[in-house]
Amino acid sequence: MAKLSKRQTPKIDNKYTLARVDYNEIKKYNFNWEDKHLDDIKGRIRMFYKEQQNNICAFCKLPFRDDIHIEHMVPKGGKYGMPMYAFYTLNLCVCCKHCNSKKSTNNDMVPWNRIPYPHDGQYFKIIHPHFDNYFDHIQIVDKTRYVAKTLKGYKTINRCKLYDPVILEVLAETTKYQEDPLIQGVLRMRELGTNFKATIDRFFDKIFG
Ligand SMILES: [Zn+2]
Numbered sequence: 001m002a003k004l005s006k007r008q009t010p011k012i013d014n015k016y017t018l019a020r021v022d023y024n025e026i027k028k029y030n031f032n033w034e035d036k037h038l039d040d041i042k043g044r045i046r047m048f049y050k051e052q053q054n055n056i057c058a059f060c061k062l063p064f065r066d067d068i069h070i071e072h073m074v075p076k077g078g079k080y081g082m083p084m085y086a087f088y089t090l091n092l093c094v095c096c097k098h099c100n101s102k103k104s105t106n107n108d109m110v111p112w113n114r115i116p117y118p119h120d121g122q123y124f125k126i127i128h129p130h131f132d133n134y135f136d137h138i139q140i141v142d143k144t145r146y147v148a149k150t151l152k153g154y155k156t157i158n159r160c161k162l163y164d165p166v167i168l169e170v171l172a173e174t175t176k177y178q179e180d181p182l183i184q185g186v187l188r189m190r191e192l193g194t195n196f197k198a199t200i201d202r203f204f205d206k207i208f209g
Contacts, residue, residue, distance in 0.1 A: 003178050007054035008061045010133035016048045016089040026087045033076050033086040041087070046070055049094040057096040058129040059103070059160040061140065062170050069100035073108070073128055074117075080107035088117055093129040098167055099160040106159065126156040143175035144168065 018026070022041050029035040033042075046068060055063055058071065071093050076086040085091045095103070108126045112118060121131035127138070137153030138146055146162040148154035157163065177183045189199060 003184070004056075004063070004174055005178070007056055007063075008134070009054060009056075010135050011131070012049070012052050012058075012093060012129050014052055015130065016045050016092070018087065018089060031083055031086050033083070038087075042070065045089065045092060046094060049092065053094060053129075057099055058093040058134075059095050059099040059127070059156060060146075060162055060167055060171075061134060062096065062167070062174055064094075064096055065170065067097045068094050069097060071095045071100055071103065073124060073130075075107070080109070082114065085117060090117060090119075090130055098164070102161045102164075103159055108155070108159065121152075125152065126159050127152060138162075140171070143178075144172055146171075 018041070022044075025041065026038060029037050032038070049070070050064070050068055057064060072086065073091050073093070074085045075081045076083055103126075108124055110123055110125060112123050118124070119131070121128045124131070127134055132152065137148070137150045138156060139149055139153075141147045145168065146157050148157055161167070189196065
């Protein structure tokens with residue numbers, strides 16, 4: 001586990017590319033996000049973005065703790081929903097349960113033509129993880145709170161309720177040990193899949209041997 005700050009990439013670099021066969025399948029089931037036949041494709045999209053985002057939520061920038069949700073920047077349903085973008089992978093990212101439930105299907109678009117899909121963050125009132133650099137808009141201060149640097153940052157904090165004690169507690173907990181060299185060393189060993197006992201034996205041999 002690298003330091004959290006190293007895993008918090010400012011934006012998503014690569015979008016998921018649907019295979020032709022997947023696209024045909026999506027078309028066959030009318031772009032219906034809820035259709036069970038499309039669960040496999042959704043699973044692959046989730047895995048892809050989970051990896052792209054280094055296992056970090058797009059909005060609170062904290063490691064996933066429970067369910068990982070696929071977030072639709074332009075909602076797939078509801079009053080402002082556009083089902084045609086349900087499987088449009090530039091419209092998708094992954095976020096944590098907290099941010100997903102707070103964000104819901106609210107409209108976070110500035111007025112636009114709806115077609116084609118915008119390719120710029122300026123069309124979105126909140127941070128779009130494919131277009132905007134998160135830390136241009138929000139700063140995590142003292143490892144304890146989210147501070148807006150721009151209006152877009154302010155709206156993202158409000159939309160995802162990043163002032164909620166639940167999320168601030170996770171932030172404090174996650175960053176608590178990240179400067180501790182001993183803990184970083186142990187985490188590094190775990191990451192490398194090192195045989196703990198052998199490494200510790202070698203370490204003691206070196207010191208006391
Ligand atoms: Zn989150």
